[in-house]
Amino acid sequence: MAIKDLKIVGQPVKLRDLDTHVTGETVYYEDIRVPRMLHLKMHRSIYPHAKILNIDTSEAKSSAGVVCVLTHEDLPGKKKYNGLAGVGVGPEDESVLAFEKVRWKGESVVAVIAETPKQAEAAAAKVKVDYEELPAVFDIMEALKDGAPVVTDHWPNNHYIFPDNHRAAQVRYGDVEKAFAEADHIVEDVYQTQPIEQAPLETNGCIAVPEGGDGRITVYSNTQGLQFSLDVTADILGVPTSKLRFIGGTVGGGFGGKVDLQPEPITTLAAMRTGRPVKFKYTREEEMRVSSSRSAWRVEIKDGVMNDGRIIARKITTYQDSGAYLRFSSYGGMKHCGHMPGPYTIPNVWIDSIVVFTNRTPSNAMRGFGVMAGSFALEVQMDKVAETIGMDPWELRLINAYREGDMKSHQKEVEDAGMVETILAAAKLAGKQLPEEFQKMSSLDRKAG
């Protein structure tokens, strides 16, 4: 169907939930009313790296209102997360409740379920865990050095192992070293981002409700992926997927912060054990310190550039700070590889995208996963290239911007190109005067302009 024939698509029709948003009648997961609901609070690790010597829950168990206390010993099935099982990524390096060791400050150790949130919180504070503190590592470059504290035995060198035993997700296209030798200029720099919180206004949470009879559990969740959360929860708890039903779909913001699958498995288990509805909602403090952040990235870029502005080689080494566990960092690392070297056609590209483990809160997806830090690094680098060779930064980008049919470094032809037009439109909006030949440039024709 041609775009000009559209009647409803393309129209600024009203946002469907707005009528109830403005009256406060939109129903989010925690607005459902369930009788006899219990509340779960987590006892968390106070050290970034420590051996667990003993867990004593006796005082918590006898605390007022407590119905159930869960440790790693109570976990059925495999105990471990494998969020990317569906796409065949990653071994299971993270337990739902820690045992043997804690590897980041805030890691879940003991779940306490009580009649009221306050009772659960008070009892969780009474759990006693004896630790032997271990040396921790927070700096990605330190973590990769010989002799650095090992975060988890799954990754003896503190980095993820990609297929074929590779240290990095990688791109090898052309010959960067040869091109560097031919380049008029070499432009290098290192770019760094820090962990960032998704901060949806509604924190992560769920309510698991036993439906009686056949043992089904309905989980009201604010996950960003309902079946995804159902499958992972069933996998972890070793229950048939037919026993679970997930309800959600109307969520108070996500931004990548609700793909952790942290609340659902333990809450579902608590509901199975107690036979009663259980709610687990992250406090704002947990949302900020415990839920996955956007990871920190270190991006090293080396460009070989000609006097006429053509970038003929780009070598990128990226380190992604995954924190203590993998979660989806390998996916983000690969996506980073697929994104670099940005919207530019460069004939020689070399990329290593490395996932590093540290004793930090595990990181995960956020709006622009794997791409945001790359775009930041590339575009600040492009200004440095322009400055180095004495060229207008707009012209530099337009010269190098990919055109339809160009070959990308991951060996896929460019489709639906629009970078040139977008740059020209922004330049016009900002009043930037470009020479006529640049104004005539087009994504459809490299020779135009």
Add this chain to the structure above:
Amino acid sequence: MASRIVSLKVNGQNEEFIVGALTSLQDILRDTLNYTSVKEGCRQGGCGSCSVIIDGELRLSCLTPVQEVDGSEVTTLEGLNQSNSIAALQQQFIDKYAAQCGFCTPGMMVAIQALLDRNPNPSRDEITEGLAGNICRCTGYLPIIKAVEGVVAEMSGASGD
């Protein structure tokens, strides 16, 4: 533990509870009275999603001990929904796409109503200062500001845009 009876008029309705321990007004409104427009974004006083009007004044229900508002009139968005004054603001929010996920919206509506009650003709600075206690992670605030400006323009007889 000593307990006492607390009486409130919530959205025009007389309510009585027996409370002993420290209890926030938020817990009473959400969990006891089922006024679910009172959102729980942080319970720290930092997001504004639990804003209510107490005796004509904008306050945060999460940081208000219910014992301290004995005898007060409390209005949540459910209460404002019954008034005509909120309708224009609600229509402006719809027209300007001033909500996305909607989780901050009830608190925003209450805070804006309190602002307009105090100052029916706020400047842009007064609007943004009036919104300073309410966090929105989705919209970038501009549509919300436009919605408030739209209401102000309507009330002063000018066009909405």
Add this chain to the structure above:
Amino acid sequence: MSKLRGTGFAAVNYPTGMHLGGDPTQSLVHATTSGNFVVTMSSVDLGQGLKTILAQIAAETLGVPLDTVIVDTGDTDTGPHCTGTFASRTTHRAGNAVIMAAAEARQAMLEVAAEKLEVSVEDLETDGQGNIHVKGVEEKAISVAETAGAAHFELGKTISGRGIFLKTPSPMDPETGESDPDSTQAHACTVAEVEVDTETGNVEVLGFKSAYEVGQQVNPALVKGQIVGGAWMGMGHALQETTAPYYPAIDHAPGDFQSYVMPGAADMPSVECEVLEIASRNGPFGAKGVGEMVTNSPIPAIVNAINNALGVRITRIPVTPEVVLRALDEKAANAT
């Protein structure tokens, strides 16, 4: 007090869909007895407006009024599979699934109407107002409601359709990285103007001027919503936001909205934008994903503007006032 102004810009592209594919979404569409259509999904609306644009896509494909389309999503017992709302994928994946399901339902609807009107399906068209008529002969018509009623109560036929979209998985070659990772690419170019207080290091963003190329917009108002919200979030990322203020140290991690600093309503500058539409080959009606890209271009644009204002090269975010002052100190030290 010394304030310096600078301008910077950045050009970015952004992939649509989960990296390397393999992320299906399904949709079921059926007519009710009175001619409404229910689109059943298990996709999640995070506030970006998924329910709205799926209704638009369904109505467009079916050729029926928007308000007769009901989107029922969010229950795994009833809604078929959706991988989830992330990776700028739902408009593309769910949108395509809805087109497929709605097209099948439309065909079933036209078959019933053809039987009732005693014409062939090929001769029929919808008017988008709730009627089906013979092409060029508007009087020879039957309403969608009547058609649905007849299907249920006279003919015993269903008016329904099934849809799925899957970009088949494309594994990445471990050596070369060769792969087909994305469905399409959207584009953005943002120009930011800043003012920097060289005594305090404080950066004020004075304005954004941006162009976005997003394929066919399904709902321009919602695209604009993403653009403005994304610009605000990008500004926060560029200047303030982090859970590790002293990275790589883990100390002083914020635990509330006072210590996790984000820009307020008063800090948000104007956002001027132009939206270009270069249709994608495989998106629903040519749409591309837009929700994530909008955060990305403002960040380097702001950093480039700061560097432009100060004549320094800051290469990290967030560019807090302290980062600015330390860069200025270093510049002064190098100058002597």
Add this chain to the structure above:
Amino acid sequence: MAEYLQPGSLEEAAGMIASHGSSLAIVAGGTSAMRYSAPQAEHVMGVRGLGMNKIEHFSGGLSLGSGVTMSQIRESLPIPALQEAARGVGGPAVQNMATIGGNIFARQPYGDVAVVLLALDATVTFSTVNGEHTKKLEDFYASGAQADGLLTRIDCAAPGGELVYLKCGRRRFNSPTVIAVAACVGLDNGKVGNACIALGGAGKHPTRCAAAEKALIGEALGVASIRAAADQAAGACSPGTDSVASEWYRRRMIATYLTRALQQIAAG
């Protein structure tokens, strides 16, 4: 689970404080206590009903009940510096709740209003089972900000000179405080006769900066004396590091903002 106590009189409140000691948390506006002290306490005493929200004016000076809110300060006090400080505390809802008494006890970097009160050389009055006692706010902070009884009122004279308050934040409204500066300077024949410099975010509590004051008194308020005062303040302060700013940045901002405040006074 904290027991909630509501005394009917100042005497009753003083008695509750005496009998419960450190197991008691006091809630006035709630904005600070409901987050930090009350949830952990065995007993919580609400003092909103005690009517300590009166503002009295006398011969240029002020007597403020400890329950006076930020909004009351913004709306009804004639001292712009105090209004500005109150305006910087939270958003509108917080300003309707937060009290001046709470501000005095707030953990740094909160407590902006107290910085202005310190520059006004205010006194604080406590009610105890043994009667009332009053001390200078400066001495209260110098001795570790320990409450002795119930803080009932804050008194201050009219500013003894030009009073300027400046806050360094991270966003325009409702910003966490990096540092705050209040300077009250009286000029006498072109020279500084009296100077009261108070800093927020410069230590554990709001602090008077005697070193900066000394650098000004007797000097013309000009480039040299302002620089000397700023250097003294930056050297004498002991700011902390938190999520909002580092010790390094705070120290630098103390010099920058004190310079700006004093320049503003010098410019008249």
